[in-house]
Amino acid sequence: MKKRIFSIALAGTMILSGLVGCSGKKSDALVIGGIGPLTGENAQYGEAVRNGAQLAVDEINAAGGVGTNGMKLELNFQDDEGDSEKAVNAYNTLKDNGMQLLMGTVTSKPCIAVSEYTYSDNMFMLTPSGSAIDCTKYDNAFRVCFTDPTQGKSSAQYIGVNDLATKVAVIYDSSSDYSAGIYDAFVAEAKNQGIEIVITQAFTKDSKTDFSVQIQKVKESGAELVFLPIYYNEAALILQQASSAGVTAKVFGCDGLDGIINQLAGDASLAEGVMLLTPFSVNSSDETTKKFVSAYKTAFSNELPNQFAADAYDAIYAIKAALEQAKVTDLEIDASELCDLLKIAMTKINIDGVTGEMAWTAAGERAKDPVPMKIVNGTYVAM
C-alpha cells in the first residue's frame, strides 16, 4: 500500500519516457533492427555483431547509400542478454521504433523465439550467427552462418574423405546447443565415413576452465585426432593443457575455433596444424577480408574482428544487395511488403563477402558448404 504512490509515479515516468521515445520516431533512413546479447555472459558475441554491422552500415552510407536514390541505412541494436524472453521484448521495442527489417538475432535460442514473431508479423529476418536448424524454419528467415548439423557433417566427411584419421576423440560442450548440435551430426556422419569415435568427453559451461581429466582420457584412448566443436576460448585452454600433458593428436574444429591464434597470444605455436572449418579467417590474405579487418581495427580500438563480426558485416552487405535486387527505393516501405520482396531477392543475389561467396537457397541457407582451413605459420591456409 505504502509503496504504491511512489511506484506508480516511477512506472508512469518510465512509460512516458518509453512513449516519447517511440512517438518522435521517423528517421530519414531505412531502419534495420538488430538483436543480440550486449550484457551477460554472451556479451562478446553480441558486441562483435553490433560492431560488424555498424561498420558495414557506416561504410554503405558513406559510399552513397543503397540503390539508385542513395537510400541511407540505420542500425538500431537492442540488448537481449542472450535470453529468449528478453529477445522478444527487444523485438517488440524495435517494432515500436519503426524497424523495417531485422538483422538478428545473434544466439540460436533467442533467434528461434523471435522467428515465431517475425513469421506472424511477416518481418524479414537475416540472422548472422543463429546456427540451430530451427532458426530459419520459416520462409522469411535467412542466415549468414552455416547450420550446426552442416558443420558436423562436413567435418566428418572431410576427415573421412581425406583419411585424416580413423580414431577420433571428441571434446564438446554438452550445455551448448551449438556444440551439441555439431556433435550429434558429426557422430551420425562418422559412421558412414568409417571413423571410429574412440572417446567422447563432455564439459559444461559451469566447468570450462580445467580440462585435465578430459585430456588425460583422450591421451589414454590413443586417438589420432581430436574434434573440438566448441568456441575458441575453451579450445585455447584445451590446446595449452593438452600440450603440457603431451598429447600429440591432430586437432579439427568448426567456425567457433576462429580467433584461436589471438586467444593463444603468447604460444601461438600451439595452434600450428589446427584444422578448422570456417568461412572467415581474420589472418586471410583475401583483399575484401584485409580491408574489413583493418577498417574494424581502426573503428574499434584495435580489436580484431571474429566470426560473429564477419557474419554481421556480411549480413548488412547481403541486405544491401537484396534491397538493390528488389529495387526498393521507398524509405517508408511497410515491413511486411519489404519482407515479400526481400524473400525473393535473397535467393537471386550472389556477392563476395568476408565469409566467402554468398548465395542463398529459398530455405534460407547458404548455397555453398564450408571449406576447411589449416593454420600454418600463424596464418590460415586453405586445405
Add this chain to the structure above:
Amino acid sequence: MRKLFLKSIKSSTRNKFSTYIMVIAFFSIAAILVEAGILGSLFKGLLVPMCYYIILAVSLNLTVGILGELSLGHAGFMCVGAYVGGVFSILTKDIITSALIRFPLALVVGGLAAGLFGILIGIPILRLKGDYLAIVTLAFGEIIKKLVQNIYIIKDVTGFHFSFATSIDTSTIDSESKQVILNGPMSISGIPKNANIVIGVILVLITLFVIMNLVDSRSGRAFMAIRDNRIVAEGIGINITKYKLIVFSFSAFFAGVAGSLFAHFSTVDPTKFDYNLSILILVFVVLGGIGNIRGSVIAAVILYALPELLRSFQNYRMLIYAIVLIVMMILNNNEKFLRFKERFTFKRLFAKKHAKEDA
C-alpha cells in the same frame, strides 16, 4: 448504509478484494491502452510475462515471507513445471485438439509435477533451517537445470526412446514416425503457444485467491507461528514438518503453473532456469515487502517492466536498473521516508474523502 456494510466486512477480506481489483484494473487498463494503440507492442509483449512473474513472486513469498524460510530454488520448480507442462502439451496435441481443454490441463499437470517435487525434496530438507535450507534449495535448482540439459526423449511407433547424458543411438529409431520430444541442451520445441493475457490474469487471480486464503486460514496462522517462534510453535503442538511441507508444496505447485504458462508463451531454454532467475524472483519478493502478497504483485510488475522501459538509455540501462534497485531498497528501510509515504497512502486519501462526505 453503505459505510456500515463496508465496515461489516472483515479487514482481511477487504484487503483481498482490493488486491483482486487492483490486478484486474491494471491488466484491463493495460489491455485497453494496447488495443487502442497508445501503448506499443513492447508493452503488449510484457503483459503475459508479468503474469507468470507475479505468480512466481507470490508463491515464493509464501515460503520466504509467511513461513520465513529462505528458498533459492524457485527457478527449479518453475523448470519442472515448464518441462512437464510442455511435454504434456506436445504429447496430447493430437489427442486433445481443443486448446481450451488441453492448456488448462497442461497447467495443472505442470503444477502437480512441480508440487510433487516440492514434497519429495521437502521431506529430507525441511529438517534444515535458515542458511542450510537456502543452500540445499540452491543446489536443487542447479541439479534440475543440469538434469533437463541431459535428457533426450524421442517418440516413434515402437514407443519412447530415452537417453541420458549423450544423444540417442539413432539406428534403432524408426525415422518415419520419429518425433523428438526432449533434445538435451536444445530442449523442447513445438509447444503450442496457447498462453494469452486472459488466461494469465485468471491464473494470477486463482493464485492470489488460494495463497491469500491459505495465509488467512488455520494453517496460515500455524505458518506464521513457525516463522515467529519455532520453539513456541512446537510447544503448542504445531507439527512443524507437516506445515512446512504444505507451504513448500503449494509454493512449488504455483511455481510449476507459472513455468507451464511460460513454456506455452516463450521458448524453453534450460539455461534460463538458473540461479539468477531464482534471485530475480527473490528480489521481487524482498522489494515488494517480505510477507506482503500485494507488494509482491506490484514489485513483480514494476521490476520486470523497468529494464525494458529503460531501453532508451542504451548501454546505461542495466546501470540505471541497479541504481533504482539500490535506491528502492534503501528508501524502503528508511524510517523518515516511510513516514513521508504514510501521508500519501490510499487509506489516508480515502479517509479524507469520507471526512468531507460526513461534513
